[in-house]
Amino acid sequence: MKRVMQWFKERTSYFKTIFIFSVIIIILRELLSISKTISFSQLGIIFQDIPFWKIMLMLVIGLIAVLPMIGYDVILNNILQQKPKKLFLFESSWMINTINNIAGFGGLISIGLRSEFYGKEKDGKKVVQALSKILLFLMSGLSIYSFIAFLLVIFGHTNEYIQQYWIWLIGGGLYFPIVLLVSLLRKDEYIGDIDRPTRAGLIFTSFLEWTGVLSSFLLIGLLMGVKIDLLQVVPLFIAASVIGIVSMVPGELGSFDLLMIIGLSAIGISREVVVAWILLYRLFYYIIPFLIGALFFMKNLSHTLNKRYSYIPRELSTAFAHKCVVFLMYFSGIMVVLSATIPEAFIELTWLKQLNPLSFRIITQLPAILLGFLLLITGRGIAARVKRAYLPTIGLIVITLVYTFVKDFSWGVSFFLGLLLVIIVFSKRQLYREQLVYSWEMVTIDGAIFLALTILYIVIGVYNLPTFPHHKHRFISFFLFPSEKIWFSGLLGILLVTLFSYLFIRYLEGKRYKLGHSLDENRVLTLLTSYGGNTDSQLIFLKDKDMYIYQNSDQEDTVLLQFKTLNNKCIVMGDPSGKKEDFSEAIEQFINEADRWGYLPVFYEVSEEIVMFLHEFGYDFIKMGEEAHVDLPNFTLSGKKMKSERAVMNRFTKEGYLFEVLQPPFSTELMTELKQVSDDWLGSRKEKGFSLGFFSEEYLQRAQIAVAKDQEGAIIAFANIMPTYTKEEGTIDLMRYSKKAPSGVMDYLFISLFNYMRDEGLTYFNLGMAPLSNVGTSRKSFIQERVAYLVYEFGSRFYSFQGLRDYKEKYAARWVPRYTLYSRESFIAYVMIALLIIDNAPIEKQNKVHGVRRILRNRYQR
Template sequence: MATRTAPTSANDPLPSRTASGPRLLERVRSANPTLRRGLGLAAIVFVFALVVATLRRFAGDISYDEVVAALLATSWWTVGLAVVLAACSYASLVLYDVFALRYVGRPQPLSATAFVSFCAYAVGNTAGFGPLSGGAIRYRFYSRLGLSPEAIAAVIGFVTVAFGTGLAVAAFTASAISSEAIGPILHLPPDLLRWGAIAAIAAIVGGYLVLLRRTRSGAGGWLRAPSPAIAGGQLLATILDLFFSALVLYVLLPAGKPDLPVFLAIYTIAVASGVLSHVPAGLGVFETIILAAMPEAVPSQEVLSALLLYRLAYHVLPLIAAALLVSGAEARRVVASPIARQTADAAARIAPLVLSALTLIAGAMLIFSSVTPAPTGDLDFLGSTVALPLGLVEAAHFASGILGIILVVGSRGLAQRLDGAWWASVAAASLAAALCFLKAVAVFEAAFLALLLVALIPLRGRFDRPASLFREALSAPWLFAVAIILLSAGALLFFAYEDVEYSHGLWTDFAFGAEAPRSLRAFLGVCVVAGAVALWSLLRTALDTVAAPSAEELAQAVAILNRQPLADANLVRSGDKALLFSESRDAFLMYARQGRSFVSLFGPIGAPASAAELVWRFAEMAREGGGRAAFYQIHPEVLPLCADAGLRAIKLGEAAIIPLKNFELKGAKRSGLRQTVNRGERDGLRFEVVPVEAVPSVFDDLRRISDGWLESKSAREKRFSVGWFDRDYILSQPVALVRLEGRIVAFANILVTGTKLQSAIDLMRFAPDAPRSTMEFLLLSLMLHLRDEGYETFDLGMAPLSGLSNSPAAPLWNRVGGLVFDHAERFYNFRGLRAFKSKFDPDWRPRYLAVSGGLPPALALADISQLIAGGLTGVVSK
């Protein structure tokens, strides 16, 4: 029996080739995952560029000055009403999380639910990629409130599917009601649109009823339908959300706009198109559809100004509010209510993500400001009244765009809680706020940057990761975000100065009134800096290998593991894993690399105070090496640390932990175990423990048994999460023996630490002619011996895929794992292993895999399988 269990994996077949060779789609599908992801992001950038070009066609007869004039003409009363309606929309969004938590059976206090929902949607609506950005906030927050990773994944999945379904129902309903008005806009016959929408609604409702029936009959498979009450409540929440958010834009639009029912249909179609485009916040896609759907009599410049104010009221202001709320979490920590303290602590955990999004918006604002003209009166004031030198104005304008790029890059570091990112962001925001008064009297820009500083400064302690920004490589999504910002800035530059004829002399034209040359130079500077950052990220040398530990490092690791409780940490003695020590050298990680996966076994080992530091450093190291971080077989206590580092977790199975304090073989419940020991003794089996210093005297006998066991099983040695028969490894620990007539017939190396809180075994091997009860005899005898020695628990190892939730809210991984656990006996005896360990009446404790990035965890599991098996050959053979 192997007490440390490796995951089972299968080999994917190679892509097939047709007689005429693979087609383009087949090549893309068989491409490297990183290449496929890059192609996907490039496609989104292309779609965004195409949308910008289309938007320019619709706004071709509009000038920048006309849009600014329309903005200034909007009454404050109208803007205030839009803000109130946006607040109503966000209040309805809280219902998404309320019903999702009921769906998974883990309702939370309304205050905590409202807080996380508001923050998640404030970031998700603005930064885009809602399931990822908003989902990361939910994971960090709800994990601190005690929800399991499975429950959090179900919540994220529920709100994502519920929004998509509700949006589809709302769009089809509005289209059916207003088909006469919507049909010409979509170039569809009204009757076809009406009946098509009705058919789609009927299909959605019918699908739900079928799924509900299958759920109630227990035949729902992987999908479980929510109850009618939850489904109806969620649909109502979606309708309220869309209604109020549509009203935000509706009240800002000028006279001549469509009637409200028609506009609701247009709005839902625009929102759905923005979501499907995968462009962050549907930027450009949403605006293009709204512009195209407006009647010709409605002034386009007033529609554009309404859209800008809509983005401000519905996206930017909620993000500012979320940032100010989380920055106040530290002050609320002193309140007496335990729930309030718990919420404040969880809020502080999500603060880096919220502040990261706000910093990204601030950086984009500075870049956009640098490519657009300043009000003429402000420049006249600086030049005539203040008599500011022209060179200072030019430098302030140019530097403002560069500081914007610094904030955009720093926002990624803020999401990772890097102290260098905090200092860079604070310095850049402070300097940019001062320059706002030198490049032009930009009061609103300065106020926004001041709010950013107010949010950043109180949370200095949350950015405690000592890492340099220059060691960070920007990920593809962040490079994509920079590309979107630059494309937007370029489009805005040409829109603002479309009446200015280009000439080479523009680059050297310096004057207070020379707005176009100033903006052109600023845009060039922004592009050069952004390009340098992108090249630095793309051309960085990846870390190809990891160094084996030196004898001194192994000695330090052994000294640390002897002061902590985890017995399995003794696997560091095998020497096949690299080591990462904490700054204080009181904790370490052991890890290996396979493919793109940097895999840490068991997570941080040693002082708990250093655990967070090690998780972050390991995640950063994997990222710098061009790979993904994975923490294999970690305990639930490590999950919040992994969540803080942006990793997501899945349950691998459960470990069987035997409490030894009251372990005995008396009583009817243990009669079978008692008979096993008695039978072994009658057969002549004798148990003994050989101390470390005496192991060399029996080493040759142990090797004979090990070689015979491997040969009889047609097996090969495993690695990584299990030890192997290596002389130095075997001689480093005590060994339990079973003798038959004085001859050693079985052994197991014992894993213990100085704390005596936990004990375990690793290799357990026996001679082919040993009695059948030898294995259980050894285990029971060893547990009784360790109990008498004062050890508190004994770890029997993990039962893979056991204990995965089968509730209606269980995520897809649990469904797949449950099917494998129940029906894969041909390949691995999952149920048998669980049943064997259950005989010892253990406490079953969950074990998890946490993986960084957005790729499926199966990729990391495949790499881990190769690590354990010693390569791909070992995966497909014993």
């Protein structure tokens, strides 16, 4: 025997799993059985005849009737000497009791569920002892009512049909005194060991439970307008309940219904009224409380699964629910607008009618147009995951639900709206953004839908004009409208929705929080000098970008990101600067904060290390080109390949040109001379900023400037050396020359810089990007890269990409790929257009157009 018990103990988890699945199967089976007994079309007719306030009161009565059963679980936990949280106790008790109402089996299902929920941390024997006491008194309340009903049959004037059930009533009435006597006489731990307060509590709870059951049935009948004779109805109801429980039929289904229909018909209540009465009773006492209990069950089950699997199931389910809500909101809005625009199509085309989840029959034109477009508008807020959209969406669904009850009740519509409401509540976690940034992508999608529906409506209006020759050629019959007045009311609805759309979008946008901060020179300089930077770091001092600084756990600034915002895109320029060990935490924090405020980061010209990290965040990437690196220690002009460059250097040296590196601070006279060279180089073109430095005295004063001077000592070309805050890499920013400079001056300046930086101990010189080098040229390239190539091919007018590659090739020892990464929520075409717009924005417009890194670090004319 011990071996058998040990075998069962080792497999307890398996038996629990089998029990839970068995309960689920039983519930599903009984729900199917109940659904067959409930005519939804008949319920619709019933609801149309009952005032809305009475229906709501029936719902409240049904929910209140279930509440007393919570007492069983309070007493059980007192016996087990445990104090669960009140919310958990309420939810689990409601779930157990409503499931038991549906599943039945004489309360055995509830005992198994209570063992699973409350007995996990207790000794199995103690749990069984406590549950046996609960099971013993579960039917004591029905037994008391059975005895009362028996007295009414014996001494009252009940119908002959009801009197025949006296034997069932006396049998049910004897249950309570027998159980009470046994519990008093027995001294064992399973039945007899019950103290007075516990016994009294169980009896009182059971009595209240059956009082709720009986009262809910009687009150629903009274609200229906049925004239109830309590002396007849109460004994019949109790007898039917006893027979149903003795048969252990789930939910007393079948036997209870049959007895009540025959019995109530026998006392003069019409069969149709009795059926409607039972239907409403089952709906408000069984079905709706059970659905609430099912929600509690899913909540508790999901909590258990989430703890076991690191909350991944919750994230997946809420994300799926969010996608479902967005689809249903948009789909419903489109269907409602179409049903108001081409109502005859939903009559002639059966498949179209079946697609429409909100098929109102007597809804007028104006409300239909308003409802459809409002669903689309609120759907945008839900799709954008904005917190502010939650309550307006809930309000819209509730108003629509009330409207269906009042105007045109439909079970299908009510079920759909109820399901939509539940999913919205369930997916609330997905609404985490503080504001809406109405992106180009959103405008494109919403605009296409709104425009298509509006144009269709206007076309139909034109088609219905008396002067339109459709009377002879009615090629689309369902385009015909009932009247111009009805069509005009719909047009008025479209105009109202347009105004509401603007106001709602403004409401979702809020005050428009701006991510990042303006430049704080001291903080940035301290960070760069402490932890290092890269070839892009110095560009922050142009003051045309925002900064985002990450602080570690010690509140120390360790990582810098510089970016500009265009529409909803925060375009980050290059790799982060600072402490490399903190890059991943800094980028993750930046992405999360941007996401919270409705922005989508775009990481432009980043290294492979950043690509691999961001790919885990669901970012797509395209190769933007390759960066040329000159190997300074091994750089030489010897060899056949460098023949022309040697000639250039020899010529400039022979003719007396000088190369010099000037140290800041620079005099006003020098700045004036440099400005003249810069203006000469620019000509009629405008300065462009963000990634390529523009001529700013304050910016140029921060670093060395390399100059080329002619025989008279006049500066004919210059390049500002960019501090990289490392001891390995060197690069330049502005590289400009006057028109009087001889050809080859750029080569002279470059080669002189290579020699200078090699002498300074640097490892390599960064020549900058060769944009779109080997990007999107193959038929097998990513479609994003093909699109990017087309955008730049047709949008950029200033650069010869292949020529730039060829020029840098003669110096470069290696090519390092650079990438652009963007969120999958962005359209690649819009990402590239944003880059192109910023890339060509004149510096005087930088306050209006927030920028991104230009493709070329060095732009020149040869």
